[in-house]
Amino acid sequence: MSDKKEAPAPGDRTVIGLTFGNSSSSIACTVDDKAEVIANEDGDRQIPTILSYVDGEEYYGQQAKNFLVRNPKNTVAYFRDFLGKEFKSIDPTHNHASAHPQDVDGTVSFTITDKEGEDAEPSTLSVAEISTRYLRRLVGSASDYLGKKVTSAVITIPTNFNEKQKAALVAAASGAGIEVLQLISEPVAAVLAYDARPEAEIKDKIVVVADLGGTRSDVTVVASRGGMYTILATAHDYEYAGAALDKVLMDHFAKEFLKKYPGNDPRENARSLAKLKQESEATKKALSLGTNASFSVESLAAGIDFASTINRLRYETIARSVLEGFNRLVESAVKKAGLDVLDVDEVILAGGTAHTPRIAANFRSIFPESTNILAPSTTPTAINPSELQARGAALQASLIQEYEAEDIDQSTHAAVTTVPHITNAIGVVSVSETGEEVFVPIVEPETAVPARRTVQVPAPKNGGDVLVKIVEGNTHIKVTKPEPKKSNGDSKAAKVEDADEDSDFSDDDDSDEEEEEKREKVWKIGSTVAEAAIRGVKKGGKVEVTIQVNADLGVVVTTREVGAKGGVRGNI
Ligand code: ATP
Ligand code: MG
Incomplete structure (x- = not known):
């Protein structure tokens, strides 16, 4: 049974954002450009990704979840990650208390009784068919809520979904009568949800998205540069969730x-x-x-x-030990990106498990003061972690709903996947008040290209001929050791004991604080990219420097005195 049909014309679409998780799913739409997550007929916004059959009747969501106690054999749960996979490569750990996945010609299926009657024949359904049935229910709830038939969706996917998994998801959605406008990665959807807030300041930043779900945890390091998102590193774990x-x-x-x-x-x-x-x-x-x-x-x-x-x-x-697993995963992702915790501007906690206050508190102690930890327990204005991805998907859906299907791919994929980017920063050398040469970044490291940035730097006080030196810059972590304290044998002994005491682990940081070394991020001036001389700058004048990095990583630098005609331009 398939609801597949011709894709609707752009003007006829009714769009939603969808997250389809192994544990739970969500639907969101936009109202006056603001995203909101929709409750289904049971009043749930986090809808368990479960289907159950009783006497030929199909149940989904929380109602199906309740049947895990009385009717586990006809209840299918934790199946999303099996889509597009061969049977031999799946991990059925979470399916022991519900219908078991089965090998049918190398693909994944479930055998359940989905028809009425004492002697009803069981059906063997592929994971694709199960997904289609589930998505049909989800979208049905959205259509009921909106009062019109939903035609199209942006669906979020993990960053490690391969082409086969993506194709299987699009096919499953299509079987449920849904046009997939775009698949966007879960962490980018979370970043979009935050960046779409009216009070959000869109600036260049490094964001760590810690998506902690039911059966998997995914951490992604994202560089946000001029509204472009570049994924720098990802880490996945299927144990700590x-x-x-x-x-x-x-x-x-x-x-x-x-x-x-x-x-x-x-x-x-x-x-x-x-x-x-x-x-x-x-x-x-x-x-x-x-x-x-x-x-x-x-x-x-x-x-x-x-x-x-x-x-x-x-x-x-x-x-x-589980909670510490999340810490290690986050630390490993930052390291994989070649960054230090001091480079991270924001940590977004996403996924149901991210509601756990201790996890946010632990992240708080991993990252410096300057890092914003966006979780309900640390930031009162944080967005509900369970709703972030669906909201991001809904925002993206409303943004692209007017596009022709073939234009969507070309125009928006680059914004949400890995694109070419520069590694080091590019900026100018300025002289500080103390006479030291310092690096002033113009284009931040990890900026997706092509990119163009302009800054104005004050010329030396008395004006005259100014030499602008364009250089690469990179950061390093400066560690300042604390003054050695008088040793105190007693307190040391006490600390060792503390560390063994289970309930005291949360206090470790405070007691160590005084002795902690100071770590700060400082710029180091790297190789020179260009030098430009500007003659006769007015007293108190300013020099404007524009750096343009082309898609092939070529750099064009333009310098001029602010308010003056002409300027110096050079290709590097
Ligand atoms: P996955 O694909 O990893 O299985 P998911 O993305 O489908 O998960 P999420 O809704 O992100 O699902 O996470 C579900 C997990 O979050 C479940 O383990 C659930 O118990 C947990 N969870 C939901 N709400 C809370 C909460 N308030 N506090 C702690 N844990 C919660
Ligand atoms: Mg998830």
Whole structure:
């Protein structure tokens, strides 16, 4: 069954932004150029990516998720990453408590009973068909909400989706009657959502997007230069994500239950395990908001009801190794980009798991003061991390909805994928008040090309002939060691003990602060690109320098005195 049909004419489109995750999906639209995430008929904005069949009836989202306890065999979950993949290359870890993926001629399928009746034949459905059915429901909810049929969408994808995965997603959407206007990468969608805010200042910056989901964590380092986004590095992890945090709580409460009722491990029975998981996830989410949360399951195992509570500190302690995994992933991505944490202007926390306050607090301590950490627990104006990508996709969709399909590819792909860029900065040498030569950046490192930037620099006080030196610049990290303190044997011993004490790890930074060395980013003057002499500059005058870097990385420099005619121009 396919809703496939001719693509609509640009003027007839009704567009949305879509995120389609392994754990959850979201729909967004724009109203007066502002993006908003739409709730489905259940009132959910984070819609579980799950389909379930009961007596031939199809359920999706939270309703399907509820069936993981009573009807796991006919419930399909965690399938997005299987699209466009061969069976032998998938990881079915997360599918053990729902329909299992199956090898059908090397591709991934699921066998479920999706028809009514006692003796209904089971159907074997490809992951493409499952995705089509799920997307059809998602888009159906969007059409209901908007009161008109949604025709087209911008869909977000992970940065490591290959061509086959992209093609499979476009085909699955097309099967659901959806024209895919564009696939944009998840981190860029998140950056777009922030940059579209009216108060956003669009300036050149390095942004780290930490997208922490349910089954995977993806960290991307993005250079934003003059409105162009360049992906500098990515890091992926399939171990440290929301499901690992659920597992920590599942083990915690299972052990508590076992202590009280020896011999009844809820992890040993499929239904008990499903209940344990469901409630642990709810408890985990509650701990993002409050410092205490309850856990309560009717008939958890052997018919015994179970209720307990946990506080946030205890949770953070038992989840410490998972939480530290996120830190390492972020640090490794920054390193892969050849950058230092001091180079990072913004860290955007995206994905459901990014609601966890401890994660944002840990990132706060990795990055310097000057880095903006955009998460709900650190920045009151932060955008809901679960909504960022859908919002970015909706903004992009409204931007390109008037384009002809073939123009979209050409005009917008470059803006959101890796484009050629310069490595070092280009700028001028200026003389500081203390008489030292300093580098003034004009074009920041990692700027996508072609690019053109202009600055005005004051000429020496008395004017006259001015020599403008255009040079490359790069940053290095200057480390200033603190004055050695008098050694204090006692406090040292105390610190070693502290480090072993689980609950105290959050205080480590404060106690170390005084002894920490000072690290700062300083410019180093590199090789000379050009020199231009401007004669007879007026007293108190200014010199304007324009640097244009062409697509082939050739540089054109123009210098002139502000307010004067003519100037010096040279190709390098
Ligand atoms: P993936 O593709 O990695 O499986 P996703 O992109 O589909 O994930 P997200 O919605 O980004 O899904 O993340 C889902 C995860 O976020 C789940 O583990 C969920 O429990 C967790 N989560 C959602 N809300 C919160 C919250 N408020 N606090 C903590 N965790 C949360
Ligand atoms: Mg995701």
